[in-house]
Amino acid sequence: xxxxxxxxxxxxxxxxxxxxxxxxxxxxxxxxxxxxxxxxxxxxxxxxxxxxxxxxxxxxxxxxxxxxxxxxxxxxxxxxxxxxxxxxxxxxxxxxxxxxxxxxxxxxxxxxxxxxxxxxxxxxxxxxxxxxxxxxxxxxxxxxxxxxxxxxxxxxxxxxxxxxxxxxxxxxxxxxxxxxxxxxxxxxxxxxxxxxxxxxxxxxxxxxxxxxxxxxxxxxx
Amino acid sequence: xxxxxxxxxxxxxxxxxxxxxxxxxxxxxxxxxxxxxxxxxxxxxxxxxxxxxxxxxxxxxxxxxxxxxxxxxxxxxxxxx
Numbered sequence: 001x002x003x004x005x006x007x008x009x010x011x012x013x014x015x016x017x018x019x020x021x022x023x024x025x026x027x028x029x030x031x032x033x034x035x036x037x038x039x040x041x042x043x044x045x046x047x048x049x050x051x052x053x054x055x056x057x058x059x060x061x062x063x064x065x066x067x068x069x070x071x072x073x074x075x076x077x078x079x080x081x082x083x084x085x086x087x088x089x090x091x092x093x094x095x096x097x098x099x100x101x102x103x104x105x106x107x108x109x110x111x112x113x114x115x116x117x118x119x120x121x122x123x124x125x126x127x128x129x130x131x132x133x134x135x136x137x138x139x140x141x142x143x144x145x146x147x148x149x150x151x152x153x154x155x156x157x158x159x160x161x162x163x164x165x166x167x168x169x170x171x172x173x174x175x176x177x178x179x180x181x182x183x184x185x186x187x188x189x190x191x192x193x194x195x196x197x198x199x200x201x202x203x204x205x206x207x208x209x210x211x212x213x214x215x216x217x218x219x220x221x
Numbered sequence: 222x223x224x225x226x227x228x229x230x231x232x233x234x235x236x237x238x239x240x241x242x243x244x245x246x247x248x249x250x251x252x253x254x255x256x257x258x259x260x261x262x263x264x265x266x267x268x269x270x271x272x273x274x275x276x277x278x279x280x281x282x283x284x285x286x287x288x289x290x291x292x293x294x295x296x297x298x299x300x301x302x
């Protein structure tokens with residue numbers, strides 16, 4: 001399985017996710033620079049967490065218009081798996097690959113702590129290693145994590161099982177319907193605010209994020 | 222000419238910053254305040270002289286980058302040099 005992590009100016013979880021994925025795959029993970037317009041053939045594209053372009057204008061707004069994103073959108077439309085974590089989720093909504101938008105947290109504070117999230121759909125390439133309804137402990141670290149979508153969009157998300165994860169009991173950012181992550185219609189694109197790569201090694205204090213990466217390896221190898 | 226783009230959150234989109242501003246104004250003793258909403262103002266200098274072409278161009282800028290029309294509205298205003 002080949003995986004690529006896109007590096008934007010201001011990404012800061014690119015190496016973490018590279019290491020975590022590489023450990024799961026048992027081989028190297030490519031890094032791709034945002035300014036390139038070409039991307040080597042790959043089975044998985046990861047848009048990592050961070051504060052690309054300093055969150056100028058809106059989180060993810062500039063990165064979504066980076067040269068490489070044209071290629072990412074084209075590959076996503078061909079069915080290549082795309083995973084957006086935190087800032088990556090914001091970038092995915094800004095490109096339109098995922099519906100809705102991410103607003104500043106309702107409490108106006110940067111939230112950096114472990115949260116409990118519930119697996120809402122385990123029948124996807126991103127979540128097959130989890131039990132349906134399993135509750136995971138994974139860290140969040142964001143200022144703009146409040147998921148918002150119009151009622152019609154939300155209804156469509158629910159109907160098509162596109163809600164990947166919900167915050168369990170404790171919603172850290174005011175997200176509508178406690179949404180922590182969503183899929184596209186085909187379940188080939190996932191965006192989520194929590195950081196699975198920060199719960200992927202015993203030394204992290206938890207390994208609940210590993211299942212997501214292992215699901216991808218199982219599906220794409 | 223110059224263009225001013227006003228970007229504001231759509232009705233129904235939670236604006237915690239606007240809310241905080243409203244609360245602080247009330248704390249300062251200002252009364253008679255309803256809802257407070259915060260937006261953005263973006264000023265653009267344009268070399269285009271044709272008003273119609275300029276409007277079309279700025280509208281495209283708004284749709285492609287300046288506003289996220291899922292959550293935001295925009296209004297454009299022009300000013301001659």
